[in-house]
Amino acid sequence: MVCPEWNQVNKDDYRGIWVYVEHFNGKISEGSLQLIGKAKELAAKLGVDVTAIMVGKDLDKLLMEPIYYGADKVIYVDDDRLSVYLPHLYAASVVELANKYKPEIILFAATKRGRELAPYVANTLRSGITADCTALDVDPKTRDLDQVRPTYGGNILAHIRTPTRRPQLASVRPNVFPTPPRDESRKGELVKEKLSKLPEPRGRYLGSKSITEEDESGLPPVEKSDIVVVAGKGVNGVEGVKLLTDLAKLLGGTIGGTKKVTDAGWLPTSRQIGQTGRTVRPALYIGMGVSGAIQHVFGMNESKIIVAVNSDPNAPIFNYVDYGVVGDYKQVTEALLELLRERKKQ
Numbered sequence: 098m099v100c101p102e103w104n105q106v107n108k109d110d111y112r113g114i115w116v117y118v119e120h121f122n123g124k125i126s127e128g129s130l131q132l133i134g135k136a137k138e139l140a141a142k143l144g145v146d147v148t149a150i151m152v153g154k155d156l157d158k159l160l161m162e163p164i165y166y167g168a169d170k171v172i173y174v175d176d177d178r179l180s181v182y183l184p185h186l187y188a189a190s191v192v193e194l195a196n197k198y199k200p201e202i203i204l205f206a207a208t209k210r211g212r213e214l215a216p217y218v219a220n221t222l223r224s225g226i227t228a229d230c231t232a233l234d235v236d237p238k239t240r241d242l243d244q245v246r247p248t249y250g251g252n253i254l255a256h257i258r259t260p261t262r263r264p265q266l267a268s269v270r271p272n273v274f275p276t277p278p279r280d281e282s283r284k285g286e287l288v289k290e291k292l293s294k295l296p297e298p299r300g301r302y303l304g305s306k307s308i309t310e311e312d313e314s315g316l317p318p319v320e321k322s323d324i325v326v327v328a329g330k331g332v333n334g335v336e337g338v339k340l341l342t343d344l345a346k347l348l349g350g351t352i353g354g355t356k357k358v359t360d361a362g363w364l365p366t367s368r369q370i371g372q373t374g375r376t377v378r379p380a381l382y383i384g385m386g387v388s389g390a391i392q393h394v395f396g397m398n399e400s401k402i403i404v405a406v407n408s409d410p411n412a413p414i415f416n417y418v419d420y421g422v423v424g425d426y427k428q429v430t431e432a433l434l435e436l437l438r439e440r441k442k443q
């Protein structure tokens with residue numbers, strides 16, 4: 098179905114894959130770099146380049162980074178009016194560039210800003226957006242992007258296509274794809290663009306204060322750690338979570354939880370792993386009292402080694418583990434703590 102209000106597009110006018118590269122406090126978001134890796138795979142199937150799009154102020158130091166991670170080109174706008182992130186100005190910038198260069202695909206990291214910006218851009222370009230994809234592929238014949246995302250509570254995977262519109266836009270949560278290796282010997286083109294019709298700011302920026310939830314563990318965020326110990330409802334309360342936090346500390350990792358645990362307030366929501374939480378791909382995931390509901394599994398099944406302790410031998414989590422223990426999480430955790438403390442003493 099084509100909306101009669103929208104002009105027809107000629108798909109052949111659109112070529113190339115763009116990744117909107119987000120930066121914050123002088124640092125590029127990991128999720129954007131991961132998309133560059135995926136975009137390269139898709140670009141090879143379509144025979145096109147990967148272009149990173151950067152918008153902001155004082156970008157000089159960051160401009161080569163997307164190229165080191167695999168982009169062929171960076172198109173950027175460095176403008177005083179973009180010194181502060183304001184969604185309608187940033188979106189207008191991306192839209193102006195897209196109207197000029199006509200990419201066939203634009204990918205966004207589904208960070209807080211990406212989730213705001215991507216639909217803004219899609220709507221202005223009169224195209225669709227598939228948010229929170231868990232897989233992406235392309236059909237080299239039709240050049241349609243296969244945008245895969247869980248739906249109906251995670252019970253099915255929807256394959257969404259945008260056969261009549263261009264560009265095709267999708268967002269992907271950080272850590273769904275691995276970060277490609279950084280290679281400083283890579284060369285690429287930097288293209289500076291000036292914007293003609295940036296809209297007037299609709300408000301005055303008064304400064305920002307980051308909103309952080311209280312997190313007493315002092316441990317790194319779940320997406321940033323190579324070892325994640327995860328508390329499920331089976332740990333039965335904050336005492337259980339505390340025990341697992343001690344284990345995470347001794348292992349040099351961090352603590353996460355299922356939705357039931359964060360809903361109960363035993364951990365902050367920033368530590369929830371799963372479809373509506375964070376995606377992790379650590380070297381080691383240890384689930385304690387986690388049943389293994391599909392919505393949780395979506396956020397952890399790319400972990401390299403999965404270990405679970407559950408008192409129910411039929412718990413679905415055992416379908417995903419490398420090592421499974423049928424037993425009481427408390428007994429196992431206490432034994433592990435003792436072992437690790439002994440080792441530390443030696």
Ligand SMILES: Cc1cc2nc3c(=O)[nH]c(=O)nc-3n(C[C@H](O)[C@H](O)[C@H](O)COP(=O)(O)OP(=O)(O)OC[C@H]3O[C@@H](n4cnc5c(N)ncnc54)[C@H](O)[C@@H]3O)c2cc1C
Pocket residue numbers: 250251328329330331332354355356357358369370371372373374375385386387388389390391392393396406407408409412424425426427
């Ligand atoms: C739209 C939607 C989105 C969702 N998003 C997420 C999400 O992002 N993340 C997420 O985690 N969930 C999510 N959920 C919820 C999900 O469906 C499950 O309800 C949730 O993951 C279950 O959490 P749990 O494993 O901690 O609890 P339960 O399913 O209650 O499992 C507890 C487990 O602990 C075991 N157990 C009990 N006592 C012990 C013991 N002493 N020792 C060892 N094991 C014990 C039990 O056998 C059981 O398997 C979502 C649901 C919906 C509908």
